[in-house]
Amino acid sequence: MRLAFILGEIGSGLRRNLSMVVSVILVTFISLTFVGAAGMLQLQINQMKGYWYDKVQVAVFLCVETSTAASCASGPVTDEQRSAIEATLETPAVAQYVASYHFESQTDALEHFREQFANSPIVDSVTADQLPESFRVSLVDPQKYEVINEIFSSLPGVEVVVDQREILERVFSVMNIASLVAVGIAAVMIVCAILLIATTIRLSAFSRRRETGIMRLVGASKAVIQLPFILEGVIAAVIGAVLASLVLWAVARFFIGGWLAQQYPDTAFISDGSVLLIAPGLLLLGALLAGISSLLTLRRYLKV
Amino acid sequence: MIRFDNVTKVYDQNSRPALDSVSVEIDRGDFAFLVGSSGSGKSTFIRLVLKEDRATRGAVYVAGQNVANIPSWRVPKLRRGIGVVFQDFRLLPNKTVASNVAFAMQVIGKSRAVIRETVPEVLKTVGLEGKDHRMPHELSGGEQQRVAIARAIVNKPGILLADEPTGNLDPTTSMGIMNVLDRINQNGTTVVMATHDNVIVNHMRRRVIELQDGRMVRDEAHGIYVGSQEGQPSTEAKESAL
Structure with a gap:
């Protein structure tokens, strides 16, 4: 009621x-x-x-012919430099932070580039030797990017270390x-x-x-x-x-x-x-x- | 039923008190007129009984309870024991006579069955049989005041307070209202009626409590009242109507 x-x-x-x-x-x-x-x-x-965050990697870009960075003054990365970098990745001091890594060659890079910019006319003007080779490193803890950056950016043949997380x-x-x-x-x-x-x-x-x-x-x-x-x-x-x-x-x-x-x-x-x-x-x-x-x-x- | 113990009410520090050391006791079943000119403190008296205002000094007892000690959430219960009628009826214009009376029961949570049974009974008590479905504006002033009385007593309060209930009515109609109040009083309800209508007071010969400028000046068991006229119809007109 x-x-x-x-x-x-x-x-x-x-x-x-x-x-x-x-x-x-x-x-x-x-x-x-x-x-x-x-x-x-x-x-x-x-x-x-x-x-x-599961997919982002730290990319260690290596020097190419067209690199303008000071660390690349001595020209494109040599085979020795490349294997030295890879060896560094394998040392225990670094390996404890690394979940996995792989090498991206210039041809791989071009392929990815073409995928990414599939609809853009820029694709036709880019050739493989303009794109840098890189080591794609997945970290156990993505916050530890600084450690990797410090170690690799001073190595000869490395143009720049990029944390993709920053872009995100x-x-x-x-x-x-x-x-x-x-x-x-x-x-x-x-x-x-x-x-x-x-x-x-x-x-x-x-x-x-x-x-x-x-x-x-x-x-x-x-x-x-x-x-x-x-x-x-x-x-x-x-x-x-x-x-x-x-x-x-x-x-x-x-x-x-x-x-x-x-x-x-x-x-x-x-x-x-x-x-x-x-x-x-x-x-x-x-x-x-x-x-x-x-x-x-x-x-x-x-x-x- | 109602006891004022040296009650003073001051609304405004700079002017005289509305009630000044009033002590009075109204017993269960009494019929008392509260007389005095406008501003003598009649309405303040009623407001204090209802706990609409708080006494500045002294104590007001209603049904044996000091109203100052009633917590605010219990005030509704106090008011359920008191019916109130005003000069201006205060009916709800968009509700029928029966709904106006039923409203007072609905808002305190009475069941539909009880309401259906009680409302016609009460309307009969105030002499409004068969007018259940009328709207207030279709009724005369006297009939509207009867509806207001019905609403005031439908919850069977022990006390009925009437503040100038005949103030807007002509002498004949006023007497009809007085008969209704008298009948209610005879059923055991304590009735306190504030008025300055001397014709009615003199005709009824009931207890008269006279206030003047907030002071109680007279309390007579079967009193008369020779007050000022204050816009009332002349004494002669009223007497010839009686």
């Missing part, structure tokens, strides 16, 4: 303030979409880190910035949402002051008087959160899964299942936002 009554009150409250309720729904929808987008970006970064870090930092921007927008929108919810509840309390006045007089409990208002805000916010989750799911499914994954088949993307991780958080966040802001508002505007 009491439940049915409270539900009825909520229904009439929502109808009475329809335009405000719609605006609460939209604002929470937008703000939570940004929150969720930031979350998905982070998930994507983690996914890519896991995927790429650059990509990740761009993504991190994007997710920070999303969080920043979300924060502003959340402030909007809180203020809007507070205003809505205030209006709602004002338009029903006759009812609440009578409720007070006949001895209705604080919960019965306040609950309809709080739930009104919570329901609107949760609807916004559901919409945000649906949009994120659609993005994951149709944009990331359907388009991006097809365009970049060798990149690991998050699946639409990851939205399941984020959606409960969004729902909870929406409900909390509305609950707290309406509680605070009611304390000021609805004396019991």
Whole structure:
């Protein structure tokens, strides 16, 4: 009975303030979409880190004819230098850091280059002897790149030691910035949402002051008087959160899964299942936002 | 049932107290008029009983309990034991007569069955049989006040407080309302009615507690009241109607 009554009150409250309720729904929808987008970006970064960090290597590039680096002043790498480098890789001091390594010859390098730039006209103008030979070293712990760098960059015949992780870090930092921007927008929108919810509840309390006045007089409990208002805000916010989750799911499914994954088949993307991780958080966040802001508002505007 | 023990209420430090050292006891089953001109402290008296305000000094006891000691979460329970009627009826315009009365039961969680049974009974007590489905605006002032009374007593409170219940009504209608209040009192409910309508007070010959500038100046068992007129219909008009 009491439940049915409270539900009825909520229904009439929502109808009475329809335009405000719609605006609460939209604002929470937008703000939570940004929150969720930031979350998905982070998930994507983690996914890519896991995927790429297993594959990244330290590349020890050897000198070629066209090298301009100071260490290559004496011309292209000689066979002795090459075997000296390989021998260094085998010494126990270095081997403890190395999971595996292989040698990439100039022909291999050209092949990879052609794969990578398959659609670019640059492929036709590049020849094998322009590309450096290299040792591709996988580390046991990718963080230990500095050790390898120190040992090999001073060896004769080595042009440069490159940590591929650094290239990835650059990509990740761009993504991190994007997710920070999303969080920043979300924060502003959340402030909007809180203020809007507070205003809505205030209006709602004002338009029903006759009812609440009578409720007070006949001895209705604080919960019965306040609950309809709080739930009104919570329901609107949760609807916004559901919409945000649906949009994120659609993005994951149709944009990331359907388009991006097809365009970049060798990149690991998050699946639409990851939205399941984020959606409960969004729902909870929406409900909390509305609950707290309406509680605070009611304390000021609805004396019991 | 209601006891004021040297109660003083000060709203504003710079002006005189709204109630000044008032001591009075109203027993269970009493019918008491609280008379005095506007600003004499009648409404403050009622607000203190309901714990809408806190006494500055002294203690207010309702049903044997010092209201100052009632924690805020128990205040609703205190108010369930007190029915209140106002000059301006305070009905919900978008609800029928029956729903207005039922509302008071719904909000304290009474079951649908109890509500269905009690509401027609109470409407009969106040003389509104057959008007269950009317809207407030379709009723006369007197009928609207009867709905308000029905709402105030539907939860069977021990005390009924009426703050100028006849203030907006003509003399004949006022007497009808007084009959309803009298009947409620005879059923055992303590009734406290704040008014400055001397015609009614003089006609009823009940206990009269007179306030003047916040001080209690008179407490008579079967008193009369010769107060100022304050926008009331003239005494003659009322008397001719009786």
